[in-house]
Amino acid sequence: MTDILNQTWGQSLASYGLSSSPHNTSLTPPRNGTGGFQSPISPAMDKAIGGITIIILFITMVSVGCTMEVAKIKAHLLRPKGVAIAVCAQFAIMPLAAFSLAKVLQLGPIEAVTVLICGCCPGGNLSNVFALALQGDMNLSIVMTTCSTVLALGMMPALLYLYCKGFELESAVPYAGILVALIMTLVPCCVGIAINHWRPHWSRVVMKVGLSILLIASVAIGVMSGITIGTSVWVVLSPRMMMAASFMPLIGYLLGFVMSSLCKLDGPCRRTIAMETGCQNIQLCSTILKVVFPPEVIGPLYLFPLLYIIFQGGEALLLVILYRCYHLLRPPAKEATYRTVGSKVEALKAPAC
Numbered sequence: 001m002t003d004i005l006n007q008t009w010g011q012s013l014a015s016y017g018l019s020s021s022p023h024n025t026s027l028t029p030p031r032n033g034t035g036g037f038q039s040p041i042s043p044a045m046d047k048a049i050g051g052i053t054i055i056i057l058f059i060t061m062v063s064v065g066c067t068m069e070v071a072k073i074k075a076h077l078l079r080p081k082g083v084a085i086a087v088c089a090q091f092a093i094m095p096l097a098a099f100s101l102a103k104v105l106q107l108g109p110i111e112a113v114t115v116l117i118c119g120c121c122p123g124g125n126l127s128n129v130f131a132l133a134l135q136g137d138m139n140l141s142i143v144m145t146t147c148s149t150v151l152a153l154g155m156m157p158a159l160l161y162l163y164c165k166g167f168e169l170e171s172a173v174p175y176a177g178i179l180v181a182l183i184m185t186l187v188p189c190c191v192g193i194a195i196n197h198w199r200p201h202w203s204r205v206v207m208k209v210g211l212s213i214l215l216i217a218s219v220a221i222g223v224m225s226g227i228t229i230g231t232s233v234w235v236v237l238s239p240r241m242m243m244a245a246s247f248m249p250l251i252g253y254l255l256g257f258v259m260s261s262l263c264k265l266d267g268p269c270r271r272t273i274a275m276e277t278g279c280q281n282i283q284l285c286s287t288i289l290k291v292v293f294p295p296e297v298i299g300p301l302y303l304f305p306l307l308y309i310i311f312q313g314g315e316a317l318l319l320v321i322l323y324r325c326y327h328l329l330r331p332p333a334k335e336a337t338y339r340t341v342g343s344k345v346e347a348l349k350a351p352a353c
Contacts, residue, residue, distance in 0.1 A: 053290045056217050057283045058188045059210045064125040064149075065192015066203040068142055076143040082273075085263050086144040089256045089277045091155050094119045097251040098244075099163045105240045112167050114301045115244050117178075118285045118308055120159045122148035126309075127279035130316045134323050136272035144276045149189060153182045178288055241304060249312040252278030253319060271323070275316060282309045 076083055098119025102112040123145045131141040157175045196203045256277030260270040282305040289302035 050291050052217050052220055053283075053287050056214060057287045059214050059217075060125060060283045061149075061186075061188040062192040062195075063207050063210045063214075064128075064145060065189040065194075066196045066206050067125070067128065068146055068189075068193050068196060070193070070197055072139045073143050073146060076139055081263075082137070082140050082265060082269050083143055083147055085260055085265065086140065086256075086273045086276055087147055087151060089259050089273055090123055090144070090148045091120075091151070091159065093255045093259070093277055094121075094248070094252050094280065095159045095163055097248055097255075099166060101244045101247055103166070105244055107240060107244070109167055110298065110301060111241060113164065114289060114298070114304050115241075115248070116160060116163050117288055118280055118282075118305055119248060120152075120156045120163075121280045121282075121285045122152040122156070123276045124279045124281040124283070126282075126313065126316075127275040130275045130279065130320060131272045133320045134271040134275065135268060135327075136275065137268040138272075140269055141272045141276060144272070146189075148276070149281070150186065153179070153186070156182060178292055182284075237307070241307065245304065245308045246311045246315075248308065249278040249280075250315050253315065274319075279312055279316065280305075280308065282306070282312070 095116070096119075098115045101107075102115050107115060125145060128138070128141050128145060132138060157178055160178070161175070192203075192206070195206060253274045257270050257274035259277075260273040265273070285305040285308075286302060289298055289305070293302070
């Protein structure tokens with residue numbers, strides 16, 4: 001595995017026109033400042049960033065759990081058509097989109113693994129916000145987030161193994177570490193569900209306090225990351241990585257909507273599945289990249305999810321604006337017409353979308 005990581009590291013540097021010493025066979029990049037990613041300023045700073053990243057993930061998943069209601073989850077599981085279509089869209093479209101973009105853009109091995117991990121992550125809670133803004137089916141949105149998070153325990157390692165074969169990197173991905181991270185993701189989610197079930201009046205307080213801590217922690221990790229990686233941030237902002245980050249969510253939104261339309265779901269369900277497909281769990285992705293991979297291997301690429309969320313949010317916001325404009329400008333709905341059947345009066349319903 002060490003040999004594979006060494007080879008991967010060298011190819012990754014070469015893909016950016018950087019160089020490393022041909023005599024350096026360890027995983028540690030050169031420290032002469034002329035090639036390779038710079039090591040963190042101190043191990044303490046690197047551990048601090050990793051710890052804050054885990055805290056952000058924990059708070060996020062507790063908040064997600066606080067939005068889930070056991071009764072609504074049961075109701076959707078008893079009629080699983082919408083959930084099944086949504087989960088298929090999540091784990092079929094996004095990993096394939098990530099793999100295709102990595103191939104088309106000719107990303108280096110480490111960059112390709114970074115994009116694949118982002119594409120294989122389950123849906124994020126940001127999709128719930130955008131589904132609400134698009135007047136989607138909120139019960140389906142929350143249940144889909146729940147199901148994709150649980151199924152990611154098995155699907156994410158399996159999909160990574162499958163797609164990494166295309167880059168001959170299946171042995172370079174730390175599956176055990178990813179599995180542990182996924183298990184640890186479910187724990188705070190279950191805590192949030194328990195709070196909302198037994199102490200529902202606590203849920204709003206938990207989410208408000210959690211949001212405040214989340215904002216402070218995000219600013220802190222941004223500042224520390226800037227200090228730690230310095231000018232190496234331009235690796236993340238390279239044209240190819242920017243294109244991957246911009247196209248992935250857009251592909252998810254469009255194909256998620258198309259797939260749900262082909263399955264003849266109604267309008268709210270279509271919009272919900274579109275958002276759930278394109279929005280990834282960025283906090284989980286950042287945690288995996290920062291904590292599971294050694295810093296000298298992943299370099300500044302653990303910040304790629306932050307780049308992804310900018311495009312993810314921006315494109316979703318644009319879709320919300322377009323939908324709202326369409327909603328305002330479209331002709332008003334026709335009033336219902338009625339007919340008399342025997343002694344009863346029945347409304348003539350318009351055909352479902």
